[in-house]
Amino acid sequence: MTSLAAMRELSGSQDGFGGDLRFGETGAGAGLRGADKICATIAEKSMPGAGSKTWRAFLSAAAGEDGKQVDAIDRIGEGPWYDRLGRLVASNKDELIGERPSGADDAIADDLPNEDGVPNQQPDPSQPKVDNHDTLTGSNQQGRLSGPTATCNDWTSASGDRSSGKPRLGHSWPRNFGGGGGDFNMAHWMSAHDAAGCSPSVNLVDAGGPQQGATGVGSGGGYGGIYCFALTP
Template sequence: MREVSGSQDGFGGDLRFGETGPGAGLRGADKICATIAEKSLPGAGSKTWRAFLSATAGEDGKQVNAIDRIGEGPWYDRLGRLVANEKAELLNTRPSKADAAIMNDLPNEDGVPNHQPDPAQPEVDNHDTLTGSNPQGQLQGANATCKDWTAKTGDRSEGTPQVGHSWPRGTGGGPGGGLNFAHWITTHNAPGCAPGVNLVDSGGPAPGSNTVGGGGGYGGIYCFALTP
């Protein structure tokens, strides 16, 4: 994401990537997915890619739910390991039938555990992944999408984007339920939509933080191809 954005802070909540008009944030995010896929495996960018993102309005002005964007499965990672056969398996705290090697550490575009993208370096705290979605993969709310993935000033009027955890940050729970810090789709809101990267385990965002990475991440997104 940093390389493609041309910034060490990444894209933030603005994923338009040169797209304009209604639905530009989603279309741009899909282009980002295709661009990154091509960098990882030449030829893979020609597949039809969809970012797992919800929005209040797509090209037709209607609500868009991430779960409706990604086809019916099955889905595999870069190394051919199963992520899920169908949507019912995806819609769990962790994909229920995923290969054991990746279930609790969903890999990046190279098939490398997101928790430790450089095997020669220590683990990093980059669990937060933008989705704008609730546990059913549907729109979390109007303030959860950085103005449908077009905003990045960090002003609270843009909302605070909903994130899931690519690897479990903890179990959460407690009296009354509480947060489920293991959920890959939805856990909490990032502190803001501004670009920003935080890879240090700091126990949460720093006071005053307004970035997509403030709680531990780099503004990453999940990418699905409509065909394996």
Template sequence: MKARTAWVQRFQSSRTGVALHEKPLVVSTAILFGLGVCASACGSGASQEEPAEEVPPADGDPGDSTGGGEDPADPVDASSFSFFVTSLESMRELSGSANGFGGDLRFGEATGIEGADKICRTIAEKALPGSGQKVWRAFLSASTGGANGGALNAIDRIGEGPWYDRNGLRVASNKAGLLTARPQGSTQIKNDLPNERGEPNHQGVDNHDTLTGSNKQGQYAGSKGNTCNDWTSATGSTGKPAIGHSWPRSANNPSNGGNWMSDHQAPGCAPGVNLSQNGPGSGSPTVGGGGYGGIYCFAINP
């Protein structure tokens, strides 16, 4: 009681103007401490709940048309990047020529297929450091290199999927999603397949011709002329390589010149860049009938 009486006297003195120096601070601290003890011990009814655990959103259903990671602003790492069309800028840089590689894709390797894979790996690493550690495969067919010494089919060399572009948008969930006129992935990219920067490759020019050497099942197109001598020749007269369209010829009718892996033949195997459509097999004997000799690249372990 003496302590309480002394506290009351000090408090009344402060109300009448008596200077207590640091005493009010001590009093306030004591009061706050007492209130805190009471709140916890007196059962005021206010309970402090644990914050709810934040559950990350689930990836898109494997069979949907949009896939996971639809927001291009989402952080992307090398674990999801597994598809691109080689851009004109990259093909020029790696080939050392404004006309690109043409039909000879060896790039210092023994075969055109090995060189094309190296092209994919090199561009992937430059686009997203770390992704070059993956096994990248060019979507190309050839007359040899397949099972039991037979033909090599592009569809058999790219893994099982799913595959995503640089921005995390799904290109296709599996091979069945590729064996259609347009890959059955995100609607944002299926009709304008993106380059290694994650940009629509169209870029306002007619550059949709993309080398594949394949038919509509992603298999060897049937002759070495359709593959520029298994991607070792840059001579125009060697053959007319089979190409697909990275974007449909008609935006209003994707079935018109819209098959991404096989639509027609390029005029020839020579290097060349033609950014206006010449039509199938016509014009100068270059790989650029309406393109520049670009290729598709897939990582087999996305």
């Protein structure tokens, strides 16, 4: 997944991108294309040459370039997928679709790593762990579009008034190692709960969830990070 440092650098803001991931792209499907470009740019910075691969952000959208629904699980190829250090994340989609990736290396299954292969809950090993579990997906627990208001207008809006809905989030590491019921699962990597809103925000301190009046993608513990998958190992 994308680190806070990388998202700050590319967005030019200490608060990150929020729900607007266009990254210079325009027209239909700009949010998804921009997110893919973010993934490729970060991959290249971490490992020169890696940016030449085809990268896809694990994001769903109500309408892609052709106006049709886009499901994250259909964007990322068939696997296998590995992290920056060559550790297995999943061999195929069946292993991905679950509370945690069932085929993942034990070292990363419960703390999905960033572009440098570092478990994201503790991006600086010399510092304490941080509360940064919330990750943008717009997806349900099958990797498909969670709902029409779950994508910040298909990743083109960073509105602070909730007019663009509340994006669906996954948890890069299990919050309190708890499950849940229905649409609420604090351990699910691709679909845990909704964010407070689409505005840019960073919160790395456990405050028990978004505070009253919060409208940011990171208000509940995060910074608007995204998962990135290469179509080829």
